[in-house]
Amino acid sequence: MTYQLSHLDALEAEAIHVVREVVAEFERPALLFSGGKDSAVLLHVAVKACWPQALPFPVVHVDTGHNFAEVLEFRDRRVGELGVRLVVASVQQAIDRGEIADVPAGGSRNRLQTHSLLQAIEGHAFDAVFGGGRRDEEKARAKERIYSHRDEFGQWNPRGQRPELWSLYNGRHHKGEHFRIFPLSNWTELDVWQYIEREGLELPTIYFAHDREVFRRDGMLLATGPFTAPSPEAADETPFVARVRYRTVGDMTCTAAVASEASTVAEVIDETSTARVSERGATRSDDRTSEAAMEDRKREGYF
Amino acid sequence: MGGLLRLATAGSVDDGKSTLIGRLLYDSKQIFEDQLEAVERTSHARGDDYVDLALLTDGLRAEREQGITIDVAYRYFATPRRKFIVADTPGHIQHTRNMVTGCSTADLVIVLVDARTGVNEQTRRHAFLASLLRIPHLVVCVNKMDLVDYREDAFAAIRADFEGFATRLEIGDISFVPISALAGDNVVDRSKHMDWYDGTSLLRHLEEVHIASDRNLIDVRFPVQRVVRPRSNEHRDYRGYAGTVAGGVLEVGDEVLVLPSGFTSRVEAIETADGPLQEAFPPMSVLVRLADELDISRGDLICRAHNRPTVGQDLSAMVCWMAEQPLRQGAKLALKHTTRWARALVRDVQYRLDVNTLHRQRDVDELGLNDIGRLDLRTTVPLFYDDYRRNRSTGSFVLVDEATNVTVGAGMLLRPAG
Numbered sequence: 082m083t084y085q086l087s088h089l090d091a092l093e094a095e096a097i098h099v100v101r102e103v104v105a106e107f108e109r110p111a112l113l114f115s116g117g118k119d120s121a122v123l124l125h126v127a128v129k130a131c132w133p134q135a136l137p138f139p140v141v142h143v144d145t146g147h148n149f150a151e152v153l154e155f156r157d158r159r160v161g162e163l164g165v166r167l168v169v170a171s172v173q174q175a176i177d178r179g180e181i182a183d184v185p186a187g188g189s190r191n192r193l194q195t196h197s198l199l200q201a202i203e204g205h206a207f208d209a210v211f212g213g214g215r216r217d218e219e220k221a222r223a224k225e226r227i228y229s230h231r232d233e234f235g236q237w238n239p240r241g242q243r244p245e246l247w248s249l250y251n252g253r254h255h256k257g258e259h260f261r262i263f264p265l266s267n268w269t270e271l272d273v274w275q276y277i278e279r280e281g282l283e284l285p286t287i288y289f290a291h292d293r294e295v296f297r298r299d300g301m302l303l304a305t306g307p308f309t310a311p312s313p314e315a316a317d318e319t320p321f322v323a324r325v326r327y328r329t330v331g332d333m334t335c336t337a338a339v340a341s342e343a344s345t346v347a348e349v350i351d352e353t354s355t356a357r358v359s360e361r362g363a364t365r366s367d368d369r370t371s372e373a374a375m376e377d378r379k380r381e382g383y384f
Numbered sequence: 385m386g387g388l389l390r391l392a393t394a395g396s397v398d399d400g401k402s403t404l405i406g407r408l409l410y411d412s413k414q415i416f417e418d419q420l421e422a423v424e425r426t427s428h429a430r431g432d433d434y435v436d437l438a439l440l441t442d443g444l445r446a447e448r449e450q451g452i453t454i455d456v457a458y459r460y461f462a463t464p465r466r467k468f469i470v471a472d473t474p475g476h477i478q479h480t481r482n483m484v485t486g487c488s489t490a491d492l493v494i495v496l497v498d499a500r501t502g503v504n505e506q507t508r509r510h511a512f513l514a515s516l517l518r519i520p521h522l523v524v525c526v527n528k529m530d531l532v533d534y535r536e537d538a539f540a541a542i543r544a545d546f547e548g549f550a551t552r553l554e555i556g557d558i559s560f561v562p563i564s565a566l567a568g569d570n571v572v573d574r575s576k577h578m579d580w581y582d583g584t585s586l587l588r589h590l591e592e593v594h595i596a597s598d599r600n601l602i603d604v605r606f607p608v609q610r611v612v613r614p615r616s617n618e619h620r621d622y623r624g625y626a627g628t629v630a631g632g633v634l635e636v637g638d639e640v641l642v643l644p645s646g647f648t649s650r651v652e653a654i655e656t657a658d659g660p661l662q663e664a665f666p667p668m669s670v671l672v673r674l675a676d677e678l679d680i681s682r683g684d685l686i687c688r689a690h691n692r693p694t695v696g697q698d699l700s701a702m703v704c705w706m707a708e709q710p711l712r713q714g715a716k717l718a719l720k721h722t723t724r725w726a727r728a729l730v731r732d733v734q735y736r737l738d739v740n741t742l743h744r745q746r747d748v749d750e751l752g753l754n755d756i757g758r759l760d761l762r763t764t765v766p767l768f769y770d771d772y773r774r775n776r777s778t779g780s781f782v783l784v785d786e787a788t789n790v791t792v793g794a795g796m797l798l799r800p801a802g
């Protein structure tokens with residue numbers, strides 16, 4: 082007998098440890114569940130960490146109003162199966178109430194999510210919010226702690242982060258402050274897919290190859306739909322049907338598809354192992370703005 | 385696929401540490417094209433002669449602008465044999481706290497030495513910190529071999545120098561690899577320029593180093609994280625103790641003792657959401673059920689009746705201080721050890737360690753930022769602990785400022801005298 086865990090078992094054990102610490106030490110945790118693959122894995126790990134008790138905290142979805150129908154369907158089904166409470170923080174409602182201004186038609190509401198997220202955190206007095214963020218996603222995230230402190234304005238201060246040693250997490254905070262908790266910090270995109278395969282997890286269908294009408298913009302494939310349409314002036318944005326899948330799932334307006342024939346988890350793993358472009362680089366126009374786009378949004382309180 | 389190896393890298397900007405990590409990621413094909421293009425753009429904009437692979441790891445805006453590494457960055461790569469987590473720590477003297485942070489979870493540390501200048505104060509400091517943090521494996525990478533014409537005598541001199549100093553360290557396994565991170569020699573593949581070197585490439589070494597026996601598999605230690613009582617129809621009388629095994633191999637049927645109560649019982653079941661297990665070892669996260677109903681809560685510890693940790697409120701520890709405000713005798717701080725919080729009073733600063741010479745400065749009464757020293761502490765409640773040398777989980781703690789809630793110190797417990 083060699084007393085050594087496989088890499089997936091080691092990552093899962095670390096994530097379960099983190100979830101249990103939070104449940105033990107915080108008063109009002111919540112889990113961000115977008116219906117994307119990382120949050121699906123996070124929810125699964127959280128359920129395992131609390132077993133045989135039912136999940137003792139709600140899940141939160143920040144709804145931009147620009148979602149993929151398949152993702153909303155998956156979200157509602159998972160929430161129903163687990164019997165867990167769903168809190169929807171609606172960007173549309175915040176716009177309707179006049180709290181924030183909408184983006185021009187066809188634009189991304191990505192950045193508007195911060196307002197609704199912080200409002201939900203404040204309104205429900207959540208003191209710990211689990212997110213599925215991974216350090217391999219983006220360079221600003223590579224420096225973020227597993228327990229990531231937010232001040233009373235929800236802001237992240239990358240230069241003033243608390244040292245995080247061993248597995249001794251310090252979640253002490255003043256009233257009005259909260260923590261973002263990232264149990265999957267040390268997972269990579271490939272780890273997530275390997276875990277999805279091992280655990281037999283279900284995902285929204287758009288993660289697998291399907292035929293979809295798309296058009297090309299800035300080198301990326303965007304779906305034609307109610308929120309995005311080819312620009313009539315741009316001659317090169319002629320729509321066409323392609324075999325595609327999604328590597329990440331966000332707002333329909335800023336999440337691009339990749340050409341793919343991978344229709345099973347195993348085929349996605351094969352593709353991911355040989356991918357030459359990072360998942361955010363391939364599919365997220367929101368991260369292309371500048372090298373520090375993510376850092377800037379995170380400072381304001383984004384995921 | 386095999387397991388997970390956590391490694392820390394230490395060295396200054398000039399030693400080419402970030403370049404080495406960039407090289408490992410690039411040559412093991414973990415760098416994506418868009419990430420490389422972004423780095424190329426920044427390098428050209430800054431007017432660099434070659435693509436600066438360090439930019440792959442320096443993520444924050446201030447780091448890229450100033451060309452320095454500010455904080456511990458975590459990077460990931462995998463080969464068919466192992467998955468690697470790299471804690472990339474800055475090498476400047478004012479960042480000892482980052483090095484200690486990065487080393488706290490590491491199985492292995494890479495210390496970079498410039499082949500032209502050899503072992504210096506910083507090399508010694510990094511090696512000493514790795515030893516203090518009980519990293520079981522250390523690899524000295526003698527870098528920039530291309531700039532000394534790949535000469536064996538340059539490598540041999542540095543090796544001899546380091547070995548002379550290393551007799552004062554407590555690291556069981558030290559290896560030496562001559563490399564050029566920039567040119568790629570001996571990083572992933574064996575170099576064609578150094579036939580005299582009969583060892584493996586750095587990556588091969590990382591894939592093969594034996595870490596399974598590094599954890600303490602002898603002393604059973606199970607700090608209770610939560611008491612799980614679902615009170616559901618399905619699990620009406622269920623009472624399980626959730627936790628991460630911190631030491632030893634816990635087995636169903638074991639006679640165990642619970643601290644602080646001293647009650648004994650028997651392990652009835654070890655469970656996970658995937659089903660029951662016969663045994664559990666570090667760092668597994670499990671639920672333990674005992675044969676008897678005992679009063680157990682978070683912060684208690686389950687061990688074997690005849691192998692107990694030290695139980696005490698008067699502690700001696702090596703502490704790395706991480707706050708601007710100095711630590712003085714009489715200070716009161718919050719302390720987290722395993723799953724237990726206590727308050728701690730600093731009774732005495734015994735000495736400060738000069739991390740360059742290992743000299744003990746006894747005429748001190750405070751520790752400043754990035755100082756390491758030996759403290760005597762008194763806690764409000766007893767801790768159940770082991771010497772850090774014997775168990776990195778039950779031998780470590782953090783200190784937290786009670787007013788600001790900031791983590792200000794990292795401590796490694798010493799066995800009590802006598």
